[in-house]
Amino acid sequence: MDRFLQFYRWAIMAAGVLLVLGFALHPPLTVTGMGEAIWVPDHVMILISLVLLIPGYAILGLDGVQPTALGLAGLSLAYLAMCSFLGVVYFELMIIPTLVHEAPAVLSQGLRVGPLAWFLPVTGVTFVVAHFVLGVAWWRGGMSRPALLMWMVGSIGIGLKPILPPAVYISCAVAFALGLIQLSRR
Numbered sequence: 001m002d003r004f005l006q007f008y009r010w011a012i013m014a015a016g017v018l019l020v021l022g023f024a025l026h027p028p029l030t031v032t033g034m035g036e037a038i039w040v041p042d043h044v045m046i047l048i049s050l051v052l053l054i055p056g057y058a059i060l061g062l063d064g065v066q067p068t069a070l071g072l073a074g075l076s077l078a079y080l081a082m083c084s085f086l087g088v089v090y091f092e093l094m095i096i097p098t099l100v101h102e103a104p105a106v107l108s109q110g111l112r113v114g115p116l117a118w119f120l121p122v123t124g125v126t127f128v129v130a131h132f133v134l135g136v137a138w139w140r141g142g143m144s145r146p147a148l149l150m151w152m153v154g155s156i157g158i159g160l161k162p163i164l165p166p167a168v169y170i171s172c173a174v175a176f177a178l179g180l181i182q183l184s185r186r
Contacts, residue, residue, distance in 0.1 A: 008059050012184040015052035016177030022046035023161070023173040031107045035100040043093035050086045053180075054079060057134070060183055066141055074134030081127040081159075088116075088123060124159040131155035144182055151179025 022045040027033035057078055061071060099107050135152040139145060157164055157172020164172075 005059065008056060009184040011052045012056040012060065013181045015049040015056060016180040018045045018049040018052075019158075020170075020173045020177045022049060023158070024170050029162075031100060031104045034096050034107060040093060040097060043089055046089050047086065047093060050082055050089065054082050054086070056184075057082075061134070061138065068137055068140070070133065071137035071141065074130060074132075074137045077126060077130030078134050081123060081130045084119070084123040085127060088120065120162060124162065127159035128156055131159075138183075147179045147182030149179070150175045151183060154179055 022042050025038050025042045025045075027036040027039055027042070033039075057075060061067075061075060096107070131152055132155070135148050135155075139148050154172045154174070154176025157169040158176055161169040
């Protein structure tokens with residue numbers, strides 16, 4: 001079990017690095033940006049990061065922190081937000097490249113049409129709220145407070161990425177990743 005925990009701590013650190021790279025390399029949400037060669041590898045990095053983080057949060061939370069109702073609520077919200085975020089990233093990875101080449105007029109309005117018009121903002125806000133609820137539970141459980149602050153503040157930029165300038169959301173992604181790395185180094 002100790003080897004598994006050690007392996008997963010490294011996987012969580014890798015997830016943080018992949019998330020930062022994915023956010024830093026993310027092209028603009030324009031038809032031209034969506035057609036750039038980096039679009040697919042960028043979304044693969046973010047997808048792998050989320051796949052590693054979903055079970056990683058349970059491992060981080062259960063490794064030395066007494067489970068609480070607040071922690072369970074935060075973990076449930078985080079799972080909901082990250083699975084929704086995973087769906088958005090999967091859509092952007094698998095569908096957008098086809099639309100760029102076959103129906104660019106559809107994308108000329110951006111990703112704020114149809115169900116995405118409400119789904120993206122709800123996912124982003126849920127991501128931020130979940131990380132704050134989970135962060136408060138882990139804070140009360142005695143996890144590293146500087147690491148939690150970086151992680152929680154970083155979650156704001158990740159969740160609210162569509163309305164923030166790149167310098168802000170990339171900085172937040174770095175803070176999020178540094179917080180993750182510190183949390184997984186116990």
